[in-house]
Amino acid sequence: MGYNPCLMDLKDVQANWNRFGETDPFWAVLAWPGMEEGRWDVDAFFATGREEIHQVMAYVAGLGVEIGRDAALDFGCGVGRLTQALAHYFDEVHGVDISEAMLDLARELNQAGDRCHYHLNPRDDLSLFADDAFDFVYSNITLQHMPPRYARGYMLEFLRVLKPGGLAVFQIPSRPRSAMQRLLQPIKPTAAWRWYQRLRYGDAPVMNMYGVPRQEVVRLVEEHGGRIIDVQPDDNADAAWESFRYAVTKSND
Numbered sequence: 001m002g003y004n005p006c007l008m009d010l011k012d013v014q015a016n017w018n019r020f021g022e023t024d025p026f027w028a029v030l031a032w033p034g035m036e037e038g039r040w041d042v043d044a045f046f047a048t049g050r051e052e053i054h055q056v057m058a059y060v061a062g063l064g065v066e067i068g069r070d071a072a073l074d075f076g077c078g079v080g081r082l083t084q085a086l087a088h089y090f091d092e093v094h095g096v097d098i099s100e101a102m103l104d105l106a107r108e109l110n111q112a113g114d115r116c117h118y119h120l121n122p123r124d125d126l127s128l129f130a131d132d133a134f135d136f137v138y139s140n141i142t143l144q145h146m147p148p149r150y151a152r153g154y155m156l157e158f159l160r161v162l163k164p165g166g167l168a169v170f171q172i173p174s175r176p177r178s179a180m181q182r183l184l185q186p187i188k189p190t191a192a193w194r195w196y197q198r199l200r201y202g203d204a205p206v207m208n209m210y211g212v213p214r215q216e217v218v219r220l221v222e223e224h225g226g227r228i229i230d231v232q233p234d235d236n237a238d239a240a241w242e243s244f245r246y247a248v249t250k251s252n253d
């Protein structure tokens with residue numbers, strides 16, 4: 001993806017998430033009220049990950065899709081909340097994140113031994129992985145925090161790294177509920193918006209929210225060898241957004 005000085009890029013995303021990782025990592029991952037400024041209890045925090053993955057695997061079973069249990073990818077793994085939980089279901093789990101600060105903590109807190117591998121990936125693709133590498137790809141509350149042109153690219157990468165017959169389950173908001181926020185959307189991935197945020201918040205990290213319309217996600221996936229097998233409304237994003245969770249398989253041919 002070519003560099004354009006008028007747009008926010010992955011370096012901006014990375015700088016934000018490194019600052020979050022250094023200042024309040026658990027709250028930056030799960031911004032539950034009352035948990036800011038280091039108030040998350042670490043065991044309670046990781047328990048939310050086990051509960052989430054337990055529900056996701058029950059959901060997968062309900063789809064009637066048989067998937068292998070060799071390898072899973074957790075895209076936007078943060079401190080490994082879901083990566084470690086996935087290691088109860090898969091022999092090997094690879095967590096990928098753009099923030100070194102988050103990954104340092106993920107490695108420090110990892111209790112799943114070498115079933116979990118953590119990778120720094122500042123790139124706009126997943127070229128660190130071969131084609132057809134994973135039985136399962138999972139991503140939650142991550143694609144929503146980057147300008148949509150990157151989210152689109154990663155969704156295609158999920159398809160590339162998925163084994164034929166594998167399953168990707170990912171969440172991404174579709175559009176803001178308010179008309180005013182919808183008007184702001186084209187401005188938010190720009191450098192002008194970043195400068196405005198710098199003036200307003202100084203060096204403090206900012207949690208930017210973006211989305212890709214549902215019909216565009218469906219079209220993108222179907223035009224690139226994926227098959228959407230389910231779409232569910234999702235309440236993981238900010239309540240100000242309509243958001244969906246997509247379940248996608250990659251055909252065997």
Ligand SMILES: C[S@@+](CC[C@H](N)C(=O)[O-])C[C@H]1O[C@@H](n2cnc3c(N)ncnc32)[C@H](O)[C@@H]1O
Binds near residue numbers: 078
């Ligand atoms: C809200 S946290 C969620 C972490 C994890 N998915 C969870 O639910 O526990 C979002 C994570 O996405 C990561 N992230 C943002 N943009 C990314 C990108 N382009 N590639 C990989 N990770 C990214 C951030 O560094 C952060 O750790």
